[in-house]
Amino acid sequence: MSQALIDASPDSVRGLQRVNDFVVKFANVNGSGSASANTLFGNAILRMGVPVAPRNIFPSNIQGLPTWYEVRVSEAGHLGARGGVDLMVAMNPQTWDQDVKSIEPGGYLFYDSTKPLPDSKFRPDIVRLGMPLTELTNRAYSDSRQRQLFKNIVYVGALSALLDIDPQVIVSLFSEQFRGKDALIAPNVAALHMGRDYALAHLPCPIGLTVHRADAVGDRISIDGNAAAALGAVYGGATVAAWYPITPSSSLAEAFIRYCHRFRVDKATGQHRFAIVQAEDELASIGMVIGAAWNGARAFTATSGPGISLMQEFFGLAYFAEIPAVIFDVQRAGPSTGMPTRTQQCDILACAYASHGDTKHVLLFPEDPAECFEMGAQAFDLADRLQTPVFVMLDLDIGMNERLCRPFVWDDARRMDRGKVMTAAELEAGKDFGRYLDVDGDGIPYRTYPGTHPTRGAYFTRGTSKDRYARYTEEGDAYADNMERLLRKHATARTLVPHPVAHPAAVPTRRGVIYYGSTSPAMTEADALLAEQDLPVDLLRVRGFPFHDDVAHFIAQHDQVFVVEQNRDGQLRTLLITELEIDPAKLVRITHFDGTPITARFIAGAIAKAATARTATP
Amino acid sequence: MTYLPKPKLHHPGLQHNALGFTRRDYEGAISTLCAGCGHDSISAAIVRACFELDLPPHRIAKLSGIGCSSKTPTYFLGASHGFNSVHGRMPSVLTGANLANRDLIYLGVSGDGDSASIGIGQFAHAMRRGVNMVYIVENNGVYGLTKGQFSATSDKGATSKRGVVNSDEAIDMVGMALQLGATFVARSFSGDKGQLVPLIEAALRHEGAAFIDCISPCVAFNNHEGSTKSYDFVREHNEAVNYLDLIEGRPPITVDYAPGTVEVVQQHDGTWLRLRKLADDYDVHDRVAAMDHLQRRHAEGEIVTGLLYVDPDPRDLHHHMNTIATPLNALDDAALIPGAAALEKLNAGLR
Structure with missing residues (x-):
């Protein structure tokens, strides 16, 4: 236990002094089981009524590469990334140097001191908090997997002492997490106290960064934007989803699967009121969405930039053939093999003008999970009303990180807006049907679903080469007439999309x-x-x-x-x-x-x- | 010119089907394909099959990709919704349409370029998913609309009209469909209406992925000496494994006058297929034997036609997905939207 003393900070360093306003960053190795411990840490602070904004910074890798988890603690409610680190939990020797470098002057470095490190590996202007984690866990556990997993809980325990986090809050989180697997609760609590007791005995607890109970969270919920958007799709009445796995959008499709199994299974028959296909590629995904939407179902796909590139031809078809489609684009840094796990807003132009020919598409920009939910549902109304693709532009930062946001609300009186769909009764009554006829002056024509009426309302869908009644023509005037109407429709869209x-x-x-x-x-x-x-x-x-x-x-x-x-x-x-x-x-x-x-x-x-x-x- | 409507002057003597429609009610616009194109014969066979099966035209959705073959849905079933989609991507559009409404009949029309070249991936995956559809490839072994380039079904050693020899191996889509799990696999020839019409009828009645590879000579670019998809070549090298009749809903009472053995197969929907077998050793329910037979005849330079494989009890994509019987596009707010109370509960779990 002497290492803590060997690695002690120079006496002259006075650590940062902040209450409920600091950034803790965990440097871990991917696949080491740290994610759940780090989430536990963030949730504990949240339960003390102090807002936190957690962010995963992870590699395109399953095991072995460096990964970071950043928790911004902010009673003032700042949920954006701040930059800089006040307390670094350095658990990854691979990234030691850069991790130490990123600490703010006067910041704190928590690390595993089992193996003594030379003074040159530290900075003179930070507070060192060494703890022999490996030694402690090796002594307590014989199984190597347990040593690894409990090491994570041990450091959470130490942090609770260092930051003055109420350990009882963490214990109750264990009880919730392991409900039904009660045998797991006691060993986790023991590991928590092992870390806590060591820190209280050997480290200057609490340090200058502390968590005080507050009431700044309110009724807000914590969820990632992808799950919120998927829930929006459920509430938006989507029945068909076709997707191809791609980071950072896969969890949106997977959340839709989860919510459908929860909300859309017929109680009497066990049958599904949804159809989800993991397609062979992004081209097939959007093709299925367009086929389903053409046939009157609400359909969507979830993808990211490379998928957007692959879907381009179909976006053009949907624009010209006027087929509703909803696309959730969870943006990431490009290109295909670029930085798939890093965030950007880099598909704006690729989506706004997607495909060949003159096109302009409808885009929605949610700011947080609450808007991911709202716009996720609204996108289906807009797509049906405007008979065109609608892109919901998320990004990795909101898509894959849990974020505090106002709770979801729904008005039970709200009904799906299916837009201008001519019914069998209207056709039977002799209402004039021209698939591309602008009867209302808003640029939006009527459509019919296949199979509506035995003799009326059928039409042939193609990109262009058509007149107002969907008859084949290659006449230039008919083409221009149609393109002008599409502009009128786009002007209508301006009034319907969410206002700034x-x-x-x-x-x-x-x-x-x-x-x-x-x-x-x-x-x-x-x-x-x-x-x-x-x-x-x-x-x-x-x-x-x-x-x-x-x-x-x-x-x-x-x-x-x-x-x-x-x-x-x-x-x-x-x-x-x-x-x-x-x-x-x-x-x-x-x-x-x-x-x-x-x-x-x-x-x-x-x-x-x-x-x-x-x-x-x- | 297809924007000129075909005059609907019905001859008073035209036969009506059980729905009161004449054959003319199943036609489309006038074809703009070359005179003598095999594709027009296939369109005529589709018209005839739908008429004879008393199918309501509006309950059929016809979908295609891009190319000469994919233009043909304009030329049949004018009262059906049609969708001329993207090159090689008809299978995904059809799959999506099928997911939205399981109650319609889906007819996918494609070509060898559309399905075997650019669209082979989507062809393969639609087959292995078991989408309930009739998928017809109008196979002329050539790109007609871009004037005579080889497609992926052009036989190795075949020459183009300009004298270029194809050195690439040909893809046999029948072989692929068998391997990929299609539950109805047939090949025919556009010039053989007697074989083709009953095959289309049986495929329309089949409740699973039904594939018909229909060799359809291109009169403009692939009907010359040296072509293996010309009228003459196919007639000379055709080996029909069987001929087919389809009888609706009840066993045949007719007396069979044709030579050879007769096999009656009941399909899942209660219709009966009556196979007039020409090849004695051919078993229509043996997928592996079908693949073997196909390869052996191919090695002999023969093109096997007829119904090569049928699963009498097919399972389709909706079965695999356990989808509700009501078409998904007919579900209302009450069926789809969990409501405010469920959301409040969900919120509580996220605090």
């Missing part, structure tokens, strides 16, 4: 910021940082494409608009410039694209720099 949300500054300002999706929590926090620096900005969160008129108004009302995005090229900025005919010099690109989630520090720093520069370069 404005957060005006406390004082009048000529500077504005446009952002979307998972950038939201970091932007909200950056807003406060900028206000402190006397750089107030008006915020506008875009939630849908085509852009609502409010977006153009917002840009017109400001001299300088920063467009904050998680991609290299400023894809939404390009879309704004092109679709709203904005002077590019007015829209300043603030882009973050290294695959990590954007942080408030980055945004505030980049905006401050750009705003104070004499001339802003677009």
Whole structure:
């Protein structure tokens, strides 16, 4: 037990002093069973009424490569990534150097001190918290698997003492986790106390970072965006799903399977009110979705950038043939073999203008799991109403991390909007049916489901080469007429997609910021940082494409608009410039694209720099 | 020109089926394919089969990919919904349509380029899933619409109209369908209406993945000497394993005048297939023997036609998925949406 003393920090270091406001990062080896222990740690703080934002930073690997788990503790409710680490739990020798480097000055380093490390492996400006974890667990357990798994619980126990986390909260989490497997509770509690007791006896407990009970969580729920979107699809009435496994979207399809088995199995017969196919590839996935939607079912696929690329031809067909389809795109850094486990907002243009020919698609940008649920359901109404593909643009950061959000709500009076579908009775009554006839002036024609009427309403579906009554023609006028109508339909979409949300500054300002999706929590926090620096900005969160008129108004009302995005090229900025005919010099690109989630520090720093520069370069 | 509607002048003497429709009610627009194209004969056989089976045209959905063959759904069943989709991707679109509404009859029409080249993956996976459909490949061994390139079913050693020799091995889609688990596998020839019409009828009645490879000479690019998909070549090398009649719902009472043995097979839907066997040793229920027979005849330079394999009790994708009997596209809010109370419970579990 002498190692803790050998590795003691220089006396001169005074550790950071923060209550309910710090970042803990766990450096682990993938496949070592650390994920559940780390989740336990985050949940314990949450149960003490203090908001946490956990993030998995993981490799494209099943076992062996480095993985990190970051928990931001923030009573103020900041759920975006902050940047920097206040307490590093360094459990992976492979990444030791970079992990030590990432600690804030005055921060803390918790590590396994079983094997003494030379002083050169440390920094003079951090507090060392060495604990002989391997020695402790080797002594307590003979089985190697138990040694590994309980080592994780032992360090959670030590952290509970160091951070002043109520151990009783962790014990009750064990009881919930192992309900029905009660035999597992006692050994976990024992491991927890082993770590806790050691820390209390040998380490300076508590350290300067502490958790105090608070009431800042409220009725919020904690769920990942993929599961929330899948639940949205259930509530949106989706019955057909076709998908091909791809990180980071697979868990969306898998959550849909889970929720369907929970909510959509006929009690009397055990039969399924859903059909889910794991297709042979993304082309088949979207083909099945389009076939099912053409035939009147609500259908979706979940994919990521490479899948979006593969589906391009079908997106064009669905656009021209006017078939509803819902696509959940959980974005990741490209290309195919690039950084599949890192987050980006890099498919905006690929989706907005997907496929060959003149196309413009409908996009939705959820900010958190609550909106993943709402837009997940709404996407099906929009797709049916507009008879076109609708893309719900998630990303890895919101898709695969649990995030605190307001609870899900549903109005039981709400009904599916199936859009303009001509019925057998209407056809029988002699109502004129032209599949591509704009009877209402909104660009949206009527459709019929196959099999509706014995002699009326049948039509032949093809991309173009058709007139208003779906008869074959290669006449240029008929083609142009159809394309103009599709533009009218797109204009209708502008009024139907979720409207942008404005957060005006406390004082009048000529500077504005446009952002979307998972950038939201970091932007909200950056807003406060900028206000402190006397750089107030008006915020506008875009939630849908085509852009609502409010977006153009917002840009017109400001001299300088920063467009904050998680991609290299400023894809939404390009879309704004092109679709709203904005002077590019007015829209300043603030882009973050290294695959990590954007942080408030980055945004505030980049905006401050750009705003104070004499001339802003677009 | 297909945008000119075909005049619907019915001859008063035209025969009506049980639904009161004439054969003309099952036709489509005028074909724009070349005069003499085998595909038009297949369209005519489809019209005739649907008429004879008294199928309501609006209960059939016809889907295709891209190519000459895939244009043909415009030329039959004008009262049915049709879908000319994407090159090589008809199987996935059809699969999705089938998932949405299990009550319609799905007729997929494709070609050798559409199914054996660009679309071989989707062909294979639709077969192995057991999608309840009739999948007809109008096989001319050539790309017609792009003017005469070889397809993946062009035989090795065949020459194109320009004299180019194909050095790639041919894909036999019948062999693939057998291997992939299709429950009804047949081959026919567009010029043999007597064999083709009953095969299509039987396939329409089959409640599983039914595949028909229909050799259909291309009069423009693949009907010359040196082609192995020409009218003359196929007529000379055709080895029919059987001829087929389909009788609806009740055993045949007719007297069989044809030579050779007769086998009666009941399909899952209660219809009867009456096989006039030409090859004595041919067993229509033996998948392995069918594959063996196919390979042996192929080695002899013969093209085996007829019903090669049928599973009298097929299982389709909906069976595997345990889908509810009501078509999914007919389920309402009450059947699909769990509601606010369920959501509140779910919220409670996420705190």
